[in-house]
Amino acid sequence: MVKHIILWTLREDLTAEQKQEVKKDIKAGLEGLKGLVPGLLDIVVNIDGRLETSNCDLMLDSTLESFEALKGYAVHPAHVAVADGKVRPYTIQRTCLDFEV
Numbered sequence: 001m002v003k004h005i006i007l008w009t010l011r012e013d014l015t016a017e018q019k020q021e022v023k024k025d026i027k028a029g030l031e032g033l034k035g036l037v038p039g040l041l042d043i044v045v046n047i048d049g050r051l052e053t054s055n056c057d058l059m060l061d062s063t064l065e066s067f068e069a070l071k072g073y074a075v076h077p078a079h080v081a082v083a084d085g086k087v088r089p090y091t092i093q094r095t096c097l098d099f100e101v
Contacts, residue, residue: 001041001101002070006060009093022090023047023058029082030060037076039069056095063101070098 008026010019027045034043043062050057064070073079 002064002067003097003099003101004060004062004064004070004073005097007056007095008058008060008087008091009055010057010090011092014090019057022086025086026058026082026090029086033073033076033078033082036078037073039065040073041065056093067100 010022014022023045024047027047030045031043034040041063043060046059046061062073064073
């Protein structure tokens, strides 16, 4: 199995209300991929409980069957649609950690 962890920082020009809406949209979009993308076993987007010591705004924690499944997830049309429509327009930084478990 493979863990795919992403941390994002939202654009600074967004208001607090806009950031909350964007986070909800990202969560709904990405978590909605479960059952659509082959090999995607689990996917959770954490948008709440952020402490002031954090230097990012939200986190994706996903588990895939294999490295091949991760590569397929990256180019799957449903994932690309969420990334292009709900994530990339509103983020300024992305950090990724992929590892085998």
